[in-house]
Amino acid sequence: MLRAQFTYTASSRPGPFDTSAGWKVTAVSGGSSVREDVVRRAARNVGGFVPPPLPELASRADVDALPHCLRLDPLEDGEPLTCLSHIVAAGPDYSGRPNLFAHGLVVSDGGLTDERGNPVRPADLWDADLWLRPLGTRAAEESRPDGDLRAVRPGPLDDAAFSSFTRAHPDQLGLVLAAVERFVVDRAALVVVGDASFGSAATWLHLVGRLLLPASAWRLPFSTYERLRDARGAAAWPFAVVGVPATDAAAAAALPGRSFTVLRDDERPVQPARDRWTLHDGTALAAGPWARLAETVITSDFLSVVADQVDELAARVGDSTLDRPLWALGAAVLLDEDLAEFLGAAAAEVVTENWPTQLEAEDVVGQLLDGVGRHAPSGAAAVDRILQSAQADPHSPMAQRARVRPVVEALASPAALQRLGHTLPERLDVSPAGRAELDRAVAGALLRVPEAHDPVRALLAVASVMDGAVSPDGDRQAAVDLARELLVPRLLDPAADPARSGWRPVPPWLWSELVPVLAATPQLEYGRELPGRNLSPATHEWLGSRSLPAGPLDPTALRGTGPVEWERAAYRIFVRRADDVTPLERAAAFLRTVYCVAVNEGTAMDRWAGRAAEDVYKRPPLDLRTALVLMEVLPRDVAFATTLASVLQRSPAGPDTRTAVERLYDRETVPGTLEKLFERHSRAARPVEAPATAALRTVPGAVLVAAPPATPAAPGDVLVTAPKQLHPVVVAAKASPVRSAWARVAEALLRVDVRVLPMQGLDRSVWAKTMPWGDGWALLDAGVTDPGTRTKLAANLVCRGARARLWPRDDWAATWLIEAGEDRHTTWAETIAGRLLVTGDPRMDVVALVRVATEQAPRMPLTASPDSSRREDTWRDDALTWARRLAARPTSPRS
Secondary structure (H helix, E strand, C coil), X not given: CEEEEEEEEEEXXXXXXXXXXXXXXXXXXXXXXXXXXXXXXXXXXXXXXXXCXXXXXCCHHHHHHCCCEEEEEEEECCCEEEEEEEEEEEEECCCCCEEEEEEEEEECCCCEECCCCCEECHHHHCCCCCCCCCCCHHXXXXXXXXXXXXXXXXXXXXXXXXXXXXXXXXXXXXXXXXXXXXXXXXXXXXXXXXXXXXHHHHHHHHHHHHCCCHXXXXXXXXXXXXXXXXXXXXXXXXXXXXXXXXXXXHHHHCCCCCCEEEEECCCCCEEEECCEEECCCCCEEECCHHHHHHHHHHHCCCHHHHHHHHXXXXXXXXXXXXXXCCHHHHHHHHCCHHHHHHHHHHHHHHHHHCCCCCCCCHHHHHHHHHHHXXXXXXXXXXXXXXXXXXXXXXXXXXXXXXXXXXXXXXXXXXXXXXXXXXXXXXXXXXXHHHHHHHHHHHHHHHHHXXXXXXXXXXXXXXXXXXXXXXXXXXXXXXXXXXXXXHHHHHHCCCCCCCCCCCCCCCCHHHHHHHHHXXXXXXXXXXXXXXXXXXXXXXXXXXXXXXXXXXXXXXXXXXXXXXXXXXXXXXXXXXXXXXXXXXXXXXXXHHHHHHCCHHHHCCCCHHHHHHHHHHHHXXXXXXXXXXXXXXXXXXXXXXXXXXXXXXXXXXXXXCHHHHHHHHHHHHHCCCCHHHHHHHXXXXXXXXXXXXXXXXXXXXXXXXXXXXXXXXXXXXXXXXXXXXXXXXXXXXXXXXXXXXXHHHHHHHHHHCCXXXXXXXXXXXXXXXXXXCCCHHHHHHHHHHXXXXXXXXXXXXXXXXXXXXXXXXXXXXXXXXXXXXXXXXXXXXXXXXXXXXXXXXXXXXXXHHHHHHHHHHHCXXXXXXXXXXXXXXXXXHHHHHHHHHHHHHHCCCCCCXX
8 A cells, every 4th residue: 555655856945854955855745644754764765876877968768778776675663664766867956966866655564556456566666657757957856746646557567578588588587586585585685787787687576576475575675776886885785686787797796605696687697407506606506495486387387377376365365474475486386276286296395385374364274284285295294394383473373273283183083082182281272263173173073972992081082172162052062962971970980080091181161061960860969878989089089179169158159069069078078088178168068968868868857967067077066157057058857956056065155156046946946855055045945926027917807917027028928937937826726616717727838838848846737638728728819919929929839739749748738739629630739829820710821831830840850859958949949930920921821
């Protein structure tokens, strides 16, 4: 892109930057986006031009025939700018001395284009009509660049002109190409010496530019005309190609061959062997892979085809390959199938030797690596060499591909999968494009996992290269399904030794999917072996820190643990006997012991907590703060009074112990043998009245309702959670001689929270089959009118009816709850829930939804025992969510 133009000459008139007479920038066009110092630096590069003397009474043709200079200078200014200058003799200046005139273009990254948008290389502008060539003092001072210049028109150089030129310069092509390759590698310039060297240098540059990407051609410095006094002056040249007049031939002959390739424009070079030359001082020059391929392309009349392919390649890769300009020729050949058949081996060598580490076009990378693999004599070794060279820059796209390629190859066969686990890093960081290639390989590898010698080892190797956040959902689900089928049974094997089997660590994303599956297995859910021994010690060690409870001990954190976390914590305490066990780990091990068939089989439930505390809290013993957390998390059917009593015996009475006693009273019935101990830690004996948050009272109409609470609303306002909440109503019913008095009890029992079943501490007569449950339902339906209360009751009865189906012996109301209701095709629990949520016919679709909710839990299959409180909490929360949604749409119960 053209950023600015400027003119430079000797002038007595003021310029844009200087007002005094002398050499200066006389005009700038479009330079608002280019700083002044950049333009000044670009102009200083042209000041060394020595104008050739003009003949007397020179005509325009005489002036145009004089040597002139086209010069390219890269400008380092934080962005890739270059200056292309055209310098000519301009006759005498204002003081009568020989003058020059320079017209410069400041070009940004990407170069220039012609009117059709095709890329234009700098040497293509040799003798182009865009250059200003004034003659005389006034013309030089008044010439101004065209501010409307956007596209340029190339000069007269074309294929026909080049063919004529090479015939006039026999045997020079190979040396020129070898010299350009040597400059890219060793910074040794090509010096063309002769009377017409300026034109010859431009022609050679035009040819070389066609074999380079446009961006690379605009970064290859040159000058078609420079005077040379001695070797010291040439040492400062930055040029790849430079033209020197014949008058300076002696100075050129003194240049060292190791740093300069001197070519006499009118002489054949000395070539003792194919692709080898002897330079002016006896130094040998050999053609490299690029020069040999370039000469073959040109002499075989493939130049136009390759040049077009290079331009197409430029549109795909941009300027990402500036570090390796010679790469494009080999890439262009390999990307053309016909050329690759003829020149593929030579092109593969060029690509291998000159691979650009910053190449970002993933499609080009893939095509070229495939081409190198097919056409190079040792294709696999050449590809490996390319990938190894990319490791120098770990953030480059090729470094990403280098990391991915061996993994992709290993995923291609079951046998390679076996070896893959030993070579992978713990985490594979790849670019999005590399991840896409990896995902394609993973999808195929997952299909081959069952065929591997050790499918679990192969599965873990594949899963370790997947990303739980970005891998395709289908691949992640396939890996999870394989893990459920293959890995879970092996983990439960008491003889499993994952490390010895060579298994890689299970990725965190996969482990999080397996934890619920493991937690639902009878071995971990019920604890068939002693705590910490339901998984083999080798499996525990292989798992490392996965599923180890971490964080402070509080009810929320402890509720977030499950059978897997309990088992992992129990292993550290009972088997490994670690000395850095955290309070949360110890509490999780306590729950493992409570819910362990191997420990508690044949033991009364009221002894489970005490026995677990004795095993887990030996040293140090259980403290009051931890006991409060355990008591809050344990389900109410697991008695905690004896355990708390042991703690209180070691604790002085105070506000904390009084709070603990009050919470215990709210939770369960205290054995009489412990009453005195608890009274000592409480200001008064155990209260017999109902708690303020759920106090029950009898109102006219024999309808049992909740009294206004003194504290914010809680589940107890709707659901009965403790036997003492029923005692006043039961006492009143027993004192009444009429059967209808028990209807109030039945109404209250319909409110019992499913999580506290069975309700211990109540007289068995309360659960008599002769109780008028239907009358209780009628009282409940007539007395509870608050929509929120009805919704909560409906959700509870959905769970209650489901539980009564699964475990009828645990609910003495089961006989009535699950028998046919009024409409004969739903149970009473379903009928009640439907009527609480909507009005009208209970046989509408809401009943079907109730049945679905009662027959299959929303998130987990109902395979837990009645005391599996964590699962029932989840079940009840889902039922409550369902009931609220349904209650919000009474006119359209379909969901």
